[in-house]
Amino acid sequence: MAAAPSGAALPDALPEALVTGTEALEHIEGFVPLGPWTPDEQRPRWFQPCQLVLTGGSDLVPTVTPWYLVVSTEYPAGLIRLYPAVDGGLKVTFPHQTDNTHGDAGAPWRRGHPCLDTPLNILDRAVYDTEPYDAAARLAWHVHRGLAWLHAAAHGSLTPDGDPYELPPLPGGGRPGRLLAYNEDETSLQAWLSKSARAGLVQVSDVPDVKGAQFVRGFGQTYRPTWGSALQAVTVERQGVWLRLDRAPVVPPWQLPQTWGELQLAVQAQGIDLFARLCPHLEALRDGQAHLLLLGWPMPQAHGGPLRQMHWQALDLPRLSRGNRVPNGWRPDARGRLMKDRRDALADASPLIWTESSNWNAEELGSRGRLPDPAQRARIAIIGVGALGSAVAEQLARTGAASLLLIDGDQLEAGNLVRHTLTLGDLEHFKAERLAQRLNMSGPHVTVQAINRTFTHHDEDAVAALRECDLIVDCTASDSLLIELRRVRWGDHQAFVSLSLGLRAQRLYCFYAPGPIVPLEDFLDLVGAAVEGDLARFPAHDIPRAGIGCWHPVFPARLDDIALFAATGVKYVEAALMRRLEALQLEIYEQVQDGDRFMGIRRIDGARFD
Structure with a gap:
C-alpha cells in the first residue's frame, strides 16, 4: 500500500475515536489516504x-479512483459516507448508489455515495445490525464494503439474481414537493402485458388535502385503477400522456436520463421511437398548461425473478407549442408542431424534470402490517362509534379493512373528547358521519360509509345495508340494540360480535355467534353472569357524573385503557373473520395490576353456553 503523502498527519483537534478508526485503515489493502482529515465548516463532520x-x-x-471519506463528528456514531471526487471520480450512477449526477455546492465530491449500510440499518437498532459500532472497527468496515462495492461495479456484478430490485434514483432528487401515486399489482401487470397499446392519454387528479400530490385516475380506456372513497370522490381531472416500455430507460449502468436527448436514446435502445409514439397524443395537451409524462415498465421483485408489477415514473412535460406556428417547410399539423417543440421545449439539450412516483397499491402500502387477505376483503359493520367503537374502527381501517359501515345516531359532545378519536371541529356533528370522513382520509383504499341513526329493525335502509356485511360488530354495550338485532333474520354467511367494556375499562367482554339469528338470551345469560361483579367492585355512588348539576352517571374509562382493549377487540374481530372462534363462548380479558402498577392483560375463561 502506498504511504500517505507528506502533510497527511492527523490534526490535533481530531477526536480520539476517529484517531482510533483511522489507525485501522492503515491495514486495508486498496485504501490510500491523500491528505489529512479536515473539519467541514458547514456541517458537523470530518472529511x-x-x-x-x-x-x-x-x-x-x-483501477484507481479518487474519493472522499466523510465521517460524523459523533464517530463512532453517526453517518459514514464514501463520495466520488468531483475531479476524476465516478461520474455515472450504478446500482446500490444514490444519484451521482450532481454535487453539493462548494463540496469537492459528488452526491452519489454507494449504499454500504446493511438493510436492517434503517431500523436504527444496533442489536439488529451486523455493522460494528466500536471506534476501532466501524470505519474500516465501511471502507472494506466500499472496496467490495467498487469491485462489483467494475465487474458488473452489483445485481446478482435474487437481490431485491431497486429503481434508478431520480437525478437531482426530482422535483421537490411533488408526488405521483399510481395503483399497480400482479393482476394489473398481466392486463398490461396482454395489451398492444404502447402509448395514450392518462388522467390524473389532486390528492385531497395533500399539497403537490397527484394520483392516476385512469389510462383512458386501457386501465382504470380502483381507489377508496376519498379519491373516488375527486372529479377534477387533468390529462397527461403515458408510454409503456419494456424495461427502465437508463443511461448505463443505472442512471435515469437528464435531458430529452438522453431519454430519446434510452428509449431507442428498446426499439421504441419516443417522439413518434408520443406525437399523436401530445395534441390533446396543447393548451398552454403543464402536463405529466408517465413512463412505465414492468419490474420483478428480485433480479432474475418473474415480473411482478408495472412502475410508472413521472416527469414534467414543458408547455407545448400551440396553433399553426411550425418550422419553415413543415405543415401546421401534429408533426409540424412536434418539430417546433423538438427545436425549443423538447430539444435534445433541454433538461428533464423528474417527479417522485409511488405505488399506492393496497398490498404495497400495507407491507408494514395488515390484516390477512380474507379479513381485508370482508365488509364490516360497527354499530356504536363512541370511545370503543371509534378506536376499533380506526384500527381496522388502518390495518387494511377496506370496507366499513358505521351506524350511530349520537352527536359528538365536549365530554366525549377525552377518549374519542374525533376532535373539537366535530362537536355537535354526528359521530358516524364525521368518523367516516376521517377514516376515508386514512388511506387511498378505504371506503367507509355512515348511517346517522340509532339502529332499529324498522329501519329498512339500515337493515339492507347490514345484510351486505359479513360481520356485524356491536360496540354499544346496549341491551336495546341486541333486542333490535334479534328481531331480524340475517344471512347464513353473516356473523355477529359483541365488544363491551366493564366499568372503568378494567375488563373487555367478547362474544361471537354465526348467523342467521343473534342469540340474545344466550348472550345475556353469559354476559349478565360475568358483569354482576362490576357494580360490586365499583358501586354506583362512585361512578362519575358528566358534571355538577348533572343527575345521571357517565361510563368511567380512561383513553389509554380504551385503546388497550380496542386493540384486543380488533384481534378478536380478526379471529371472527377468519372463523377461528368457538361460537357462543364468552371471552373475558382483564387488566392485571400489581398494586398501582399495570402488569398486562390476561384472558379469563368465560362461562360457555351448552
Missing part, C-alpha cells in the same frame, strides 16, 4: 481525500 485501488478496472471504473 478526508483518498483513493480506492482495484486489481482490475473497467471502462466505467478505473
